[in-house]
Amino acid sequence: MVVKERRKEPRFNVHHPVYYYRNLVKNECRSLDIGLDGVKLETDSEVNPNETLELTMLIRESLVKVTGKVIYVESMPEGTYHVGVEFANLSQEGRQALMRYFSDIMTHGAERRGILTRGD
Secondary structure (H helix, E strand, C coil), X not given: CCCCCCCCCCEECCCXXXXXXXXXXXXXXXXXXXXXXXXXXXXXXXXXCCCEEEEEEEECCEEEEEEEEEEEEEECCCCCEEEEEEECCCCHHHHXXXXXXXXXXXXXXXXXXXXXXEEC
């Protein structure tokens, strides 16, 4: 069976620290991939589909803050969770920071940057 990709924006397989607050507790996780429309996270804490998260992502020198809606949660065998988050309000500054970062990845190559390549 072929699954049609619903994303409107490409994703880049990059790992960065991400922080979010849940029940007044700061949680740390990492990105598995990022695009202009959302992020896939790996976290030790279970979250719920449709939950709203306030995310802070450290992308190079920029802190990108965004609110997102949890679209899916996948429990992994090693006890972590993969969480798909759709951005609800990425600021113009956050969007520009991500676009500069993605442009640099495509221009200078992932090998030089020590990151993975664009995900499809």
